[in-house]
Amino acid sequence: MTDLQTQQRDGRPSGRPHVVIIGAGFGGLSAAKALRHAPVDVTLVDRRNYHLFQPLLYQVATAGLSPAQIASPIRRIVSGQKNIAVLMEKVVGVDKERREVVTSGRRIPYDYLVIGTGARHAYFGNDQWEQFAPGLKKIDEATEIRRRILLAFEKAEASQDESERQRLLTFVVVGGGPTGVEMAGAIAELAHRTIIADFRHINPAETKIILVEAGSRILTSFPEHLSASAARQLAKLGVTLKMETAVTSCDVQGIALKDGSRIETATIIWAAGVMASPAGKWLDAPSDRAGRVMVDAMLHPPGADNIFVVGDTAAVTDANGIVVPGVAPAAKQMGHYAARSILALLKDEKPRPFSYRNYGNLATIGRKSAVADFGRFTLSGFLAWLTWGFAHIWFLIGFRNRLIVFLDWIMAYVTFERGARLITGGEN
Amino acid sequence: MTDLQTQQRDGRPSGRPHVVIIGAGFGGLSAAKALRHAPVDVTLVDRRNYHLFQPLLYQVATAGLSPAQIASPIRRIVSGQKNIAVLMEKVVGVDKERREVVTSGRRIPYDYLVIGTGARHAYFGNDQWEQFAPGLKKIDEATEIRRRILLAFEKAEASQDESERQRLLTFVVVGGGPTGVEMAGAIAELAHRTIIADFRHINPAETKIILVEAGSRILTSFPEHLSASAARQLAKLGVTLKMETAVTSCDVQGIALKDGSRIETATIIWAAGVMASPAGKWLDAPSDRAGRVMVDAMLHPPGADNIFVVGDTAAVTDANGIVVPGVAPAAKQMGHYAARSILALLKDEKPRPFSYRNYGNLATIGRKSAVADFGRFTLSGFLAWLTWGFAHIWFLIGFRNRLIVFLDWIMAYVTFERGARLITGGEN
Numbered sequence: 001m002t003d004l005q006t007q008q009r010d011g012r013p014s015g016r017p018h019v020v021i022i023g024a025g026f027g028g029l030s031a032a033k034a035l036r037h038a039p040v041d042v043t044l045v046d047r048r049n050y051h052l053f054q055p056l057l058y059q060v061a062t063a064g065l066s067p068a069q070i071a072s073p074i075r076r077i078v079s080g081q082k083n084i085a086v087l088m089e090k091v092v093g094v095d096k097e098r099r100e101v102v103t104s105g106r107r108i109p110y111d112y113l114v115i116g117t118g119a120r121h122a123y124f125g126n127d128q129w130e131q132f133a134p135g136l137k138k139i140d141e142a143t144e145i146r147r148r149i150l151l152a153f154e155k156a157e158a159s160q161d162e163s164e165r166q167r168l169l170t171f172v173v174v175g176g177g178p179t180g181v182e183m184a185g186a187i188a189e190l191a192h193r194t195i196i197a198d199f200r201h202i203n204p205a206e207t208k209i210i211l212v213e214a215g216s217r218i219l220t221s222f223p224e225h226l227s228a229s230a231a232r233q234l235a236k237l238g239v240t241l242k243m244e245t246a247v248t249s250c251d252v253q254g255i256a257l258k259d260g261s262r263i264e265t266a267t268i269i270w271a272a273g274v275m276a277s278p279a280g281k282w283l284d285a286p287s288d289r290a291g292r293v294m295v296d297a298m299l300h301p302p303g304a305d306n307i308f309v310v311g312d313t314a315a316v317t318d319a320n321g322i323v324v325p326g327v328a329p330a331a332k333q334m335g336h337y338a339a340r341s342i343l344a345l346l347k348d349e350k351p352r353p354f355s356y357r358n359y360g361n362l363a364t365i366g367r368k369s370a371v372a373d374f375g376r377f378t379l380s381g382f383l384a385w386l387t388w389g390f391a392h393i394w395f396l397i398g399f400r401n402r403l404i405v406f407l408d409w410i411m412a413y414v415t416f417e418r419g420a421r422l423i424t425g426g427e428n
Numbered sequence: 429m430t431d432l433q434t435q436q437r438d439g440r441p442s443g444r445p446h447v448v449i450i451g452a453g454f455g456g457l458s459a460a461k462a463l464r465h466a467p468v469d470v471t472l473v474d475r476r477n478y479h480l481f482q483p484l485l486y487q488v489a490t491a492g493l494s495p496a497q498i499a500s501p502i503r504r505i506v507s508g509q510k511n512i513a514v515l516m517e518k519v520v521g522v523d524k525e526r527r528e529v530v531t532s533g534r535r536i537p538y539d540y541l542v543i544g545t546g547a548r549h550a551y552f553g554n555d556q557w558e559q560f561a562p563g564l565k566k567i568d569e570a571t572e573i574r575r576r577i578l579l580a581f582e583k584a585e586a587s588q589d590e591s592e593r594q595r596l597l598t599f600v601v602v603g604g605g606p607t608g609v610e611m612a613g614a615i616a617e618l619a620h621r622t623i624i625a626d627f628r629h630i631n632p633a634e635t636k637i638i639l640v641e642a643g644s645r646i647l648t649s650f651p652e653h654l655s656a657s658a659a660r661q662l663a664k665l666g667v668t669l670k671m672e673t674a675v676t677s678c679d680v681q682g683i684a685l686k687d688g689s690r691i692e693t694a695t696i697i698w699a700a701g702v703m704a705s706p707a708g709k710w711l712d713a714p715s716d717r718a719g720r721v722m723v724d725a726m727l728h729p730p731g732a733d734n735i736f737v738v739g740d741t742a743a744v745t746d747a748n749g750i751v752v753p754g755v756a757p758a759a760k761q762m763g764h765y766a767a768r769s770i771l772a773l774l775k776d777e778k779p780r781p782f783s784y785r786n787y788g789n790l791a792t793i794g795r796k797s798a799v800a801d802f803g804r805f806t807l808s809g810f811l812a813w814l815t816w817g818f819a820h821i822w823f824l825i826g827f828r829n830r831l832i833v834f835l836d837w838i839m840a841y842v843t844f845e846r847g848a849r850l851i852t853g854g855e856n
Binding site for chain 1 (some may be wrong): 476477478494495496497499501503504507513514515516517533567568571578579582583585586623625626627628848849850851852853
């Protein structure tokens with residue numbers, strides 16, 4: 001165990017304050033970038049070597065984009081920033097007393113700590129469902145879901161058993177939040193438009209995409225009329241909505257619902273809930289039901305003024321009493337706020353509390369289908385979809401392939417093609 | 429078990445001869461395409477859902493390209509061809525007596541059979557080496573090798589043990605054929621140019637890339653002066669050549685050589701030999717030392733005039749006495765020949781024996797480095813490399829992303845970047 005800080009400059013101690021950032025998601029990266037010219041040394045720790053543009057992960061799961069198009073090496077993103085060291089290691093705890101981050105291999109002392117470790121999907125105490133109903137947070141999960149969806153079509157094409165074929169052509173998405181809606185819409189397009197011309201025995205009319213939601217409407221973070229619009233747009237794409245229907249179990253043959261019914265299916269996608277990373281446990285701090293660390297409006301957990309929790313890992317009500325949502329722009333703002341607060345603290349100034357700026361809320365449904373809520377006005381359909389498309393390509397910042405993703409999308413739009421229809425992994 | 433042929437046209441038997449093609453590599457696809465307007469029904473069986481442009485697989489292994497850029501769904505490639513059905517299933521045998529292909533799930537009757545199932549890398553009886561020294565034939569192998577290479581750099585950056593860091597920064601490629609040369613060159617560029625600016629503790633001078641070859645020269649399928657040129661070009665890229673050095677064992681810590689020396693390394697890539705798929709066993713036909721089915725100049729195994737073996741699966745001396753090499757253009761020509769022969773046989777004509785046309789032999793080494801042998805003249809260096817680049821992009825036929833790969837390469841050329849530096853799989 002050595003002091004990483006003293007290694008910062010080729011082994012020479014810099015003597016400058018050491019900021020450790022755990023997690024290179026939107027929050028952590030935003031904090032790192034905002035410290036670019038600060039008189040501090042920064043260590044950015046992540047268990048993966050890439051930053052993932054998670055809002056487009058569903059495109060990987062539905063064969064529209066390749067992993068490398070939405071993931072970029074962390075080292076490259078911060079390559080030009082001289083005061084930063086990147087460490088690919090798994091954090092296992094935080095020693096608040098000694099002010100050290102504990103990884104699988106070492107202890108890293110910190111003066112300031114920013115935690116943005118994100119969230120995982122949650123099965124509400126039924127973790128055994130995960131093998132039958134994978135969630136969508138990581139690249140490997142996205143390629144596994146892609147594998148399952150494409151393999152279901154292949155097996156259906158080859159199957160000579162009518163009921164088995166129907167089961168294979170039934171896709172169930174659990175959860176009517178943005179991810180569930182995106183997934184259901186994208187699978188519907190894949191089934192009804194993209195793939196079908198390539199098969200000889202599959203009848204598009206046989207394919208069923210069912211979106212199961214426990215609540216009374218989808219996209220609850222949007223105004224009600226947009227939820228209704230999204231439901232109509234999904235129906236138009238051929239998605240069946242099952243509202244106010246909770247899941248009681250998942251197995252290898254299908255899914256059982258609270259109304260006593262059962263759907264035979266080979267492909268279930270879980271988009272029903274999130275659970276924050278174990279940062280709350282590391283910090284021994286109170287967390288909410290979703291495991292998010294309860295922080296004050298300065299993003300501090302109780303009694304730790306040198307620690308900031310950002311993004312999906314934090315449960316925070318901002319200076320204006322707004323409950324900050326778990327979306328990428330909020331994570332970015334929090335990361336930036338944490339960096340500015342550290343700069344203020346270094347000058348013995350008192351940071352002002354965090355206030356969230358809502359620039360709008362977007363959810364895409366499919367080709368030419370989306371909803372957008374800008375507070376003063378809302379959009380749905382084609383215009384919302386265009387807005388969504390430009391916003392997402394624009395925010396692929398730091399990705400040299402922004403242009404290539406853009407070209408890919410234009411081609412996909414014109415041809416209905418999806419460029420990444422590969423069944424990889426497994427035994428093949 | 430049902431008769432697949434009778435399913436060809438929505439359950440109605442077509443009565444037309446049934447051609448079964450096993451394997452959608454260069455040979456199989458070429459045969460399928462050449463039967464486009466033939467009065468036959470074609471079933472194309474492959475255990476994977478994509479055709480792989482194998483000559484560029486080393487680019488996936490070294491983070492230059494994404495899998496989806498060099499792999500295309502078989503169904504899409506033949507989508508417009510009405511007389512073809514694609515089946516994603518694993519073939520386990522051939523019943524020559526009953527003229528049926530046996531898969532894991534069914535028996536498929538054939539009138540004509542084309543086998544182009546390719547080759548795997550061979551460990552010459554030391555299969556236990558594979559876990560330490562993976563080969564490069566499949567996408568999943570390429571992403572695993574990419575994972576190992578990138579992870580070695582990450583671990584070296586974090587390591588505080590001098591000898592362990594040296595071990596992590598040593599990369600060994602076994603085998604001086606085209607794949608071994610490409611891999612060694614690409615790793616050298618990755619280490620010395622692309623990656624190094626992003627790390628703080630790795631010294632480029634510490635990185636060692638060692639190419640181990642049992643014979644007395646690399647690229648033995650080329651004239652001697654091109655082998656020598658390739659060796660010089662590799663040395664210029666920083667690759668150390670160890671000639672006339674056989675491997676005696678591979679383990680998790682490194683590799684032992686016949687001269688009694690040992691190289692401590694965390695990354696070994698196996699490019700030393702190939703072994704044909706088990707088609708010889710299926711057919712109960714004689715095969716050569718590399719497992720390739722010994723076929724006559726009509727591509728038939730002994731006593732089976734309705735069976736054609738093509739590509740890397742076949743050992744063949746053509747009509748002009750030329751031993752056909754195991755390269756993509758040869759596989760394409762054989763597939764095309766098999767299709768034309770079937771058409772001739774259908775007309776009760778006698779097919780002429782296969783004659784191989786050598787359009788040139790290309791091997792790339794790195795940026796601006798390659799060798800090319802066109803018989804009458806040879807090229808090396810920049811011109812050979814340009815030829816190689818245009819030829820490979822040109823032959824990405826059927827890939828809608830040919831343009832995108834081209835743009836990617838231009839960008840990579842200008843920026844030294846590699847767009848797919850993702851460590852996926854494993855526990856992360």
